[in-house]
Amino acid sequence: MKSNKSILLVEDDPNFGRILKEYLTINNYEVTLAVNGIEGFEKFNKSEFDLCILDIMMPFKDGLTLAREIREINETIPLIFLTAKNLKDDVLKGYKIGADDYLTKPFDSEILLAKIKSILNRKPNVNVEEKDVFEFEFGEFSFNSKLRILTHKMGESHKLSPKENQLLKMLVLNFDDLLPRDIALNKIWRDANYFTSRSMDVYIAKLRKYLDKDISLKIINVHGEGFRLMQE
Amino acid sequence: MKSNKSILLVEDDPNFGRILKEYLTINNYEVTLAVNGIEGFEKFNKSEFDLCILDIMMPFKDGLTLAREIREINETIPLIFLTAKNLKDDVLKGYKIGADDYLTKPFDSEILLAKIKSILNRKPNVNVEEKDVFEFEFGEFSFNSKLRILTHKMGESHKLSPKENQLLKMLVLNFDDLLPRDIALNKIWRDANYFTSRSMDVYIAKLRKYLDKDISLKIINVHGEGFRLMQE
DNA sequence: CAATACATTAACATTTCGTTAAGAAAGTTT
DNA sequence: AAACTTTCTTAACGAAATGTTAATGTATTG
Numbered sequence: 001m002k003s004n005k006s007i008l009l010v011e012d013d014p015n016f017g018r019i020l021k022e023y024l025t026i027n028n029y030e031v032t033l034a035v036n037g038i039e040g041f042e043k044f045n046k047s048e049f050d051l052c053i054l055d056i057m058m059p060f061k062d063g064l065t066l067a068r069e070i071r072e073i074n075e076t077i078p079l080i081f082l083t084a085k086n087l088k089d090d091v092l093k094g095y096k097i098g099a100d101d102y103l104t105k106p107f108d109s110e111i112l113l114a115k116i117k118s119i120l121n122r123k124p125n126v127n128v129e130e131k132d133v134f135e136f137e138f139g140e141f142s143f144n145s146k147l148r149i150l151t152h153k154m155g156e157s158h159k160l161s162p163k164e165n166q167l168l169k170m171l172v173l174n175f176d177d178l179l180p181r182d183i184a185l186n187k188i189w190r191d192a193n194y195f196t197s198r199s200m201d202v203y204i205a206k207l208r209k210y211l212d213k214d215i216s217l218k219i220i221n222v223h224g225e226g227f228r229l230m231q232e
Numbered sequence: 233m234k235s236n237k238s239i240l241l242v243e244d245d246p247n248f249g250r251i252l253k254e255y256l257t258i259n260n261y262e263v264t265l266a267v268n269g270i271e272g273f274e275k276f277n278k279s280e281f282d283l284c285i286l287d288i289m290m291p292f293k294d295g296l297t298l299a300r301e302i303r304e305i306n307e308t309i310p311l312i313f314l315t316a317k318n319l320k321d322d323v324l325k326g327y328k329i330g331a332d333d334y335l336t337k338p339f340d341s342e343i344l345l346a347k348i349k350s351i352l353n354r355k356p357n358v359n360v361e362e363k364d365v366f367e368f369e370f371g372e373f374s375f376n377s378k379l380r381i382l383t384h385k386m387g388e389s390h391k392l393s394p395k396e397n398q399l400l401k402m403l404v405l406n407f408d409d410l411l412p413r414d415i416a417l418n419k420i421w422r423d424a425n426y427f428t429s430r431s432m433d434v435y436i437a438k439l440r441k442y443l444d445k446d447i448s449l450k451i452i453n454v455h456g457e458g459f460r461l462m463q464e
Numbered sequence: 465c466a467a468t469a470c471a472t473t474a475a476c477a478t479t480t481c482g483t484t485a486a487g488a489a490a491g492t493t494t
Numbered sequence: 495a496a497a498c499t500t501t502c503t504t505a506a507c508g509a510a511a512t513g514t515t516a517a518t519g520t521a522t523t524g
Binding site: 096098101110111 | 320323324327328330331332333340342343346347349350354409410418419422423454455456457460
């Protein structure tokens with residue numbers, strides 16, 4: 001299954017943390033592990049997560065403190081607490097911060113998984129930020145990157161593959177400007193090396209084929225730098 | 233606090249039920265108590281509730297069965313289960329039906345209260361949207377998703393199974409737009425994995441068969457993303 | 465002109481989808 | 495409770511879509 005949800009797991013017991021991370025990874029979640037509250041906060045700020053699992057009892061910075069800091073930045077991200085014992089007080093504090101759930105160690109991993117699913121399923125990701133733009137017009141084409149359809153205005157529609165789609169979207173977003181190779185590679189292929197670079201060339205060729213229905217549109221190579229979608 | 237939230241509490245132990253009801257009432261919830269699954273279902277249908285607390289182990293009709301019936305009528309109402317022992321299997325079944333949480337008896341009433349607050353606070357029920365729409369017109373069809381009937385305008389009516397019905401409804405609600413696989417799977421099958429995905433494909437095939445009485449309607453696959461009901 | 469970067473086509477492997485059918489599970493009727 | 499019906503899942507297998515890599519050739523640069 002595609003688009004994996006990403007989880008920030010903050011757990012000071014390295015053994016338990018590793019095992020839990022592995023278990024979640026097997027179940028198709030992308031897991032980032034931090035071993036204490038300080039590292040947890042750093043990692044939280046570095047990338048976007050869909051859910052956090054926080055051990056409460058941790059050295060340096062406990063899970064509740066970390067949760068408060070996270071809540072200051074993000075009011076909606078689901079939080080699940082792990083408590084070593086059934087410390088009622090910790091649990092109540094957790095809920096006060098805005099926890100979605102807690103689990104008492106030792107817990108059953110299947111139940112954790114069920115909780116995670118339950119929590120993630122009910123949130124239709126109310127990301128208030130920017131709505132994703134997915135409709136474009138350029139040259140004689142209109143392009144819907146959500147439906148992955150490129151339509152020539154006096155011709156046919158053409159389905160695009162995911163890679164074609166992403167690459168064209170990046171080109172269009174940088175219309176008439178340079179799309180640096182590395183940036184596209186790191187975003188679409190998640191790595192920039194000889195092979196991904198060759199692969200990108202293949203996809204540039206495919207896009208050129210589609211776009212040559214409008215002779216005024218060109219994908220120009222900037223040697224050693226990247227590509228530029230332009231109209232003469 | 234303005235209008236108090238109302239809770240349906242279904243619990244067969246009359247003593248425990250009464251005490252719990254009192255406790256919740258003191259904390260400003262309007263509580264309706266039912267002593268078994270049958271009575272619970274009757275009362276559920278009589279008035280509107282914001283949340284249900286269901287004991288799993290009950291005579292006549294257990295909490296899980298009741299939950300399924302409730303879910304058929306209301307897809308979003310939060311459900312909390314009470315389990316006498318920590319029966320993992322019951323818990324997992326509960327989550328599969330769409331539970332929001334569970335508690336193992338004996339539990340701390342403050343923690344139950346915290347859970348209730350957490351669940352009720354997290355959203356002013358976003359699902360106000362589609363709630364009551366159940367009659368649709370598209371192409372040469374009219375479709376009643378409450379009666380689960382698909383009618384071809386110059387032909388016959390066709391009964392739809394629950395799954396067929398839900399899937400078609402989601403497609404229609406996203407007419408001409410993408411219905412992402414994961415979203416449909418999580419909503420209808422309550423899980424997204426290889427098998428549910430295969431099952432969904434089977435249902436797409438069935439719907440296509442029904443819809444091909446109107447040749448202008450198509451269910452298009454967007455590879456790796458989902459499906460799109462459209463009219464050419 | 466040598467070295468590197470790009471272009472294009474094609475072969476291949478992998479993943480995802482479409483469809484049919486068998487049979488398990490749930491629901492109904494008798 | 496047995497027999498039947500409907501619904502749903504799972505298996506199986508072919509078809510289609512996608513992405514990578516190889517191979518071969520062309521362009522650009524210093």
